[in-house]
Amino acid sequence: MIPIRTDVQVYRRQPVVLMLLGVNILVFVYQATLGPREGFLLAVEWALVPRRYADPFWAVRVGLDPNDYRPLLTNIFLHGGWLHLIANMWTLWLFGRAVEERMGQLRFALFYLLSGVLASWAHMAVYAGSQVPALGASGAIAAVLGAHITLHPKSRVLLLIPIIIIPLILPVSTWAYAGVWFALQLLQGAGDLFTPDMGGGIAWWAHIGGFVAGLGLVRFLAPPDPRDLWRQPPI
Template sequence: MIPIQDIVPRKTFPVVTVSLIILNTLIFILMVNLPVSVREALVINFGVVPARITQFGFGEAGKAFQNVISLFTAMFLHGGWIHLLGNMWTLWIFGDNVEDRMGHKRFLIFYLLCGVAATLIHVWLHPDSTIPMIGASGAISGVLGAYYGLFPLARVIVMVPIFFFPFFFEIPAVLYIGWWYLLQLFSGTLSILHGKIVGGVAWWAHIGGFLVGLFLHRLFCVGKKCFRDEVRPWGVSYNLGEKFNR
């Protein structure tokens, strides 16, 4: 089930969301044009290695600096085009409305906070892992948590491939994001039972980021912007272009 479009109009241009997408894309393009050895060194040094944090923590000056910096730099590194495009597409669909409610500066702080919290949860549950963790998934999961809290009844158009044919459905955000969360929870539970990361995905970073975003999003929006007042009754038609014209 692939999200294609939500139908919540926004009132401001999503400066931070677009900037994050551009920055992540530029960094990835730069990385893929580097020699493989240099690319691997970047991932090791600027990605989050749980064992490096649990072994050295944040006490020793040199290692502490590297560990702290990696909590942020890892959010801007991706392992492949599918990894990048999946994250950026999700951020584009759901991030603009959350940014609209929070405001640009608060949204950026919220995004980074969710990313750091998601990473630390992954480190806590996989303390001995020597596999570098990279990607914006934890931060974007926090955005999904905020969207879930702010727009639970907003409609999302999703595409479901059935026998190689695309079918499009319109469902409430609460169903799409709820389905996504249960998938993460199931895979994350398997990773704990097996004692290793299933499929090379940091599932608990997704789960943790989502929960952090869900519970903290109201601290980042002000007054009436936190109320669920954006949803029109079902059966009322939208113009898809309206989202971008308001």
């Protein structure tokens, strides 16, 4: 399922979303200039390697600082390929602007970064023994999707569903889209629970943790919709 449009109107440019898009693209361009060895070293140092924190003795032995928790944040600005980057940035653009418009710039920036860290913690909790560097903005963007459906529960999204050579374009409620997406993450994540040391290639539990974090944090960081306040009867 590829979301291509939502029916939520955004009336102003949202600078934090634009800044996040720019930073992620610039970081990826820098990654692309590195050779295989330099790229691997960058990923090991700045992406999230769960065993680095679960097994400090191993971390020290391989030259990593187990007391440096910056990768829980920095990993959300790294990507493993162009398709990974494009999919994440498109989803951020599609759903993030309406969330930033409701939250405001500072609160949305805090929401995005905090959600990314919480998603990283969720991944690290499940894949504690993994030595695979986890990277990507998917956890933070899952939080944006959770915030979007909370703030705009009646919104709809237009989906492109490629079926062999005949693309199907289908309008559905954003809740339905998010529900199917979340169910797929749970299904894949539940499978990884049985072999956590083998997992970590795709951060299913970062997606799950980010989505749940978004559902929770948005209630503290998003102000009420003025239109909802106007509709309330006088006390």
